[in-house]
Amino acid sequence: MAVTDGAQVVSPRTTSKRPNRLFKNMTAKLASIPMIFTALVVFIGCTIWTIYHSFTKSKLLPAPDKWVGLDQYERLWSTRRWLVSIENLAIYGICSLVLSLVIGFTLAALLDRKIRGEGVFRTIFLYPFALSFIVTGLVWQWILNPQFGIQGVIQKWGWEGFTFDPLNNADIVIYGILIAGIWQGSGFIMVILLAGLRGIDEDIWKASRVEGIPVWKTYIFIIIPMMRPIFVTALVLIAAGIIKVYDLVVAQTSGGPGIASEVPAKYVIEKMFQAQNLGQGFAASTMMLLSVLVVLIPWAYLEFGGKRRD
């Protein structure tokens, strides 16, 4: 006991000498090396590396010395497959943003009406979020199967002319993917918005009841404006998820029919690892980064710029 006490007295004294500012708090710095490495080398270093190489003529191997300026971008934006990918991402993005928020909020508001069996309903709405996009894509591929799935069932019921075959129809294939994407992710948005609803002061509800304001009006004019920060968070989360859409498409349609359901993330991976056209992959991924920044910078400005003002 005495020995350990002695050691403990000695150790703070040695650290209090402060021989060099660099060695102050040395253990914490050493322990943070993986974090520093990830932040500096991976997140910043690798990102800059990719952006730099998107201006080069890299094919099979990265070619840092063959500078070609914006050539890769010009070629990218004149590639039909990329344009289809962008269009799909835009449709998928807008629809899934709107639908996730509407469905998520509706379900959250219903669950917040002090109903019976709330836990059961919440469990049901959220379980798809635990499943992978591969599983999601494969199940919906099967449900949307033209012969045995929804279309087949309704045709067998007697409505012979009924057609609902999104996965084999190039015009609407992206909506087939959307159905699956909404199924997987809307429960998550519901949970976040439900947490926001629970944070609303009970007095607000009392006041609106005293005033005789209908429930739906209270939601639209009072509750939703009050929940703006949590809606913004949900929005950023959905947007971050949208840009990542890759495995869902791979599993459900493999980008088909033809190239009708291609998405940017898939374009990048295929250019880099299959087509051996690294330059195109780098340029396309830099465009993805750019679209994230378009969402992220205003959000960061609102979130952190606002706090400083307070």
Add this chain to the structure above:
Amino acid sequence: MTDATVNATATPRGKKPRKRLTPTNIMLYGTLFVASVYYLLPLYVMVVTSLKGMPEIRLGNVFAPPVEITFEPWVKAWAEACTGINCDGLSRGFWNSVQILVPSVVISIAIASVNGYALSLWKFKGSEVFFTILIFGAFIPYQVMIYPIVILLRESGDILYAITGTKIRLMGSIWGLVIVHTIFGMPILTLLFRNYFASVPEELFKAARVDGAGFWQIYFQIMLPMALPIFVVAIILQVTGIWNDFLFGVIFTKPDTYPMTVQLNNIVNSVQGVKEYNVNMAATMLTGLVPLIIYFASGKLFVRGIAAGAVKG
């Protein structure tokens, strides 16, 4: 009537006059019920299809319950389904996934918890800057960083060979994937632990410092035992996340070491041969089983896990 309304406004939580079948209630539960059908349908279809024989599937539709229940598709999916020339079923992918999962979860959580601990209680100059980079880095699409990481892993494998003399391959092996999962799990996990340790009363930490305890001593003897609930949340988060990963699995492993999701996709979407929908659905179900079990077993903790970083971040 007026009495009742006055009561209701005064104490909304108190007992209200019971009226079960009001139009509002019918609409409320009706909507919830319809929504539940949409969310439950795929699970039902998966289970039902996986229990039917192929002749029954060809005659019926995806929603029909099985007339004759058979577990053969499950056995076949687990032990015989083919990917390319290998016909040893999904079991190979399952064990690969387990081998990837265990070290990835342990290492990523170990590192992130120490990060969070250092960031909240042992701040040093620049630590907040690194943390900010880490959080914003979480929004960078993986596609932007993935190719340089491939190069880094390949090169560091050579450096390891030069130093240790043993051939450790990072690229294409399970260990490369473990590193990648550790890196990309770091932002959310670090945030989780940082927020938790920041809520620990400062007196506790100061008292330990006065007693002469150092960085690791305080971490292992005080913080670790206190933070057990948050470790459980982190484990849930990582197990489901890593199990469900497809992108990294496809890029950083070889066909021999493909995780379960990649193998599942290869089995179901392979073009050769007759499509066996029942086997496909059994395989899909098998892959989804691990995260589903965790989800249903963990209940509220799962919600806490996914919302923890999201709502605060």
